[in-house]
Amino acid sequence: MKESPQERPMVEAWTDGGCRPNPGPGGWGVLLRFGGKEREISGADPDTTNNRMEMTAAASALEALTRPCRVTLYTDSAYVKDGMTRWLTGWTRRNWRSASGDPVKNMDLWKRLLDAAQPHDVTWVWVKGHSGHPENDRVDALATSALEAATSEPPS
Structure with missing residues (x-):
């Protein structure tokens, strides 16, 4: 029997990403809360942008979930929130084109995020x-820790 959305577990996901400088090396972090437990995940990219790291954090949070959930995803990126709640419908209707007709920036990550959110x-x-x-x-x-770990010189 298929689980109704009300029966799905509730998860809080806190996400952030950034670069230093932008563009440049970047890092992302996630905090997941479920049933009184917490899990942290993070990663880095040697050549990226703030927006890409924010999107990677959100996608990674949703991809870490092993079953369909009710998720409250917190982000300090208006780009991520507005993309998923306001702009995505128009982009997909226009075959991944912006209102001006240009290809949507970061299309690969928007598609990844859309797929990750789908269940x-x-x-x-x-x-x-x-x-x-x-x-x-x-x-x-x-x-920040992921970024610093990825950009620090290994000990000699």
Whole structure:
């Protein structure tokens, strides 16, 4: 018997990504909360942009879930939230073209994010970054640590 959306587990996903400089090396971080447990994941890319790292964090959060869930995904990226809640319908209707007719930037990651969100019931929530929000600060630190680990010189 198929599970109804109301029966799906509830998950909180906190995501962040960034670069130093932009574009340049980047990192992303995720905090997942489910049933009183937490899981952190993070990663880095040697040559990317802030937007790509924000999108990678959100996609990675959703891809980490092993079954359909009700997800509240928190991001400090208006680009990610607006892309998924406002712009995506038009882009797909126009065959991945912007309103001006240009190809959508970061189309590969928008498609990845769309696929990752598909099995879930996702509520996208924007939070102000760098404003003392504990979970947002935590995923920012994860992203920064991943970036620093990826760009540090190995010991000789």
